[in-house]
Amino acid sequence: MAGSVLVTGGAGYIGSHACLALIEAGHPVVVLDNLCNSSPESLQRVGQLCGEEPLLVRGDIRDRACLDRIFAEHDIVAVMHFAGLKAVGESVEIPLEYYDNNVTGSLTLLAAMQAAGVNNLVFSSSATVYGDPATVPISEDFPLAPASPYGRTKMMVEQILTDWQCADGARNVALLRYFNPVGAHPSGRIGEDPRGMPNNLMPFVAQVAVGKRDRLFVFGDDYPTADGTGVRDYIHVMDLVEGHVLALQDIIAGPGLRVINLGTGRGVSVLDMVRAFEAASGRQIPYEVVQRRAGDIAACWADPGRAAQLLAWRASRSLEQMCIDSWRWQSDNPRGYG
Ligand code: NAD
Numbered sequence: 001m002a003g004s005v006l007v008t009g010g011a012g013y014i015g016s017h018a019c020l021a022l023i024e025a026g027h028p029v030v031v032l033d034n035l036c037n038s039s040p041e042s043l044q045r046v047g048q049l050c051g052e053e054p055l056l057v058r059g060d061i062r063d064r065a066c067l068d069r070i071f072a073e074h075d076i077v078a079v080m081h082f083a084g085l086k087a088v089g090e091s092v093e094i095p096l097e098y099y100d101n102n103v104t105g106s107l108t109l110l111a112a113m114q115a116a117g118v119n120n121l122v123f124s125s126s127a128t129v130y131g132d133p134a135t136v137p138i139s140e141d142f143p144l145a146p147a148s149p150y151g152r153t154k155m156m157v158e159q160i161l162t163d164w165q166c167a168d169g170a171r172n173v174a175l176l177r178y179f180n181p182v183g184a185h186p187s188g189r190i191g192e193d194p195r196g197m198p199n200n201l202m203p204f205v206a207q208v209a210v211g212k213r214d215r216l217f218v219f220g221d222d223y224p225t226a227d228g229t230g231v232r233d234y235i236h237v238m239d240l241v242e243g244h245v246l247a248l249q250d251i252i253a254g255p256g257l258r259v260i261n262l263g264t265g266r267g268v269s270v271l272d273m274v275r276a277f278e279a280a281s282g283r284q285i286p287y288e289v290v291q292r293r294a295g296d297i298a299a300c301w302a303d304p305g306r307a308a309q310l311l312a313w314r315a316s317r318s319l320e321q322m323c324i325d326s327w328r329w330q331s332d333n334p335r336g337y338g
């Protein structure tokens with residue numbers, strides 16, 4: 001594939017790992033990121049790891065002039081669109097910022113792509129679009145019922161992209177629904193660097209292990225699951241980004257719209273995660289069971305069959321590997337990118 005991939009949100013957690021995977025697969029990248037939730041240090045480290053630092057354009061996906069300049073100055077053949085806000089609780093408090101950033105931002109990006117004649121897009125969607133599923137595992141044809149403004153932004157952008165692809169058969173779109181991405185690059189040089197109190201389980205556990213927080217609060221142990229704690233499908237970020245590279249190559253090879261779950265197909269409870277992280281880190285993870293978190297569901301995991309069929313992709317890294325790599329990142333970089 002000649003030309004570069006524009007990676008929006010490429011300085012962030014998943015985006016930085018995707019940049020590395022793209023470059024290693026021979027696809028040059030240009031990053032557009034406003035750094036509202038990331039550091040340019042992540043891209044410098046990507047450069048150290050693969051010998052080619054991604055070009056960073058500091059700008060906003062809602063800035064049409066900035067997008068037009070990127071498409072005019074670079075030979076962009078495809079876009080991987082990670083940029084957006086992602087905190088479920090915050091989206092309930094400031095919904096307009098979420099709709100503006102995630103929906104208006106995606107519309108602006110699409111209009112600029114259309115004007116530049118760029119037809120290939122891989123979009124970061126989320127299993128949050130399914131809401132509380134009637135059964136598990138979850139396959140792509142399950143009804144969509146997101147329970148938060150954040151989840152609704154993802155569903156809306158999926159609908160917009162579906163209509164955009166349908167309007168012109170030359171357009172190619174992959175909607176990738178991630179389950180729970182965790183872990184870090186095995187070098188320990190890039191990883192997840194949440195600002196303030198982590199919202200998600202794995203970074204919270206990692207911060208307890210490194211001594212930054214004194215204990216984990218387990219949000220409920222009275223769910224109808226084997227040990228009573230919430231069950232999720234944690235997927236190693238390296239598996240996730242390998243799925244992205246395959247999805248990109250797939251849409252470039254053949255036109256159309258693909259909707260694909262990216263998960264392992266395995267459910268892991270909060271207490272399973274605590275035990276696995278203790279084993280990986282050699283540290284104790286003290287925890288206290290508290291009330292359920294509003295909006296949480298009991299159990300959620302993927303049917304990853306379509307990804308296997310369409311992309312010949314399967315997540316291969318174990319829970320142990322996720323914890324080992326997360327711990328290496330956390331212990332080597334106790335203050336993240338600093
Ligand atoms: P992240 O916050 O680390 O990365 C997002 C990046 O986008 C950041 O670098 C941020 O600075 C940038 N950004 C945000 N708004 C922007 C804007 N308007 N213009 C330019 N840049 C902007 O998050 P992440 O975990 O890497 O998530 C990446 C994508 O994957 C997001 O769209 C998220 O909704 C989606 N996703 C994440 C998860 C998860 O658990 N991490 C799960 C499902 C889906």
Ligand code: WQD
Nearest residue numbers: 088126128180199200201204217218219230231232270296
């Ligand atoms: C996992 C489990 C919690 C923190 C969220 C978003 C989803 C997607 C991934 C973006 C649950 C429990 C957590 C803690 C705990 N992101 N927990 N103590 O809620 O499955 O998904 O991130 O698209 O949209 O909703 O992930 O990591 O927050 O929680 O007990 O301090 O850990 O109750 O059972 P979740 P999570």
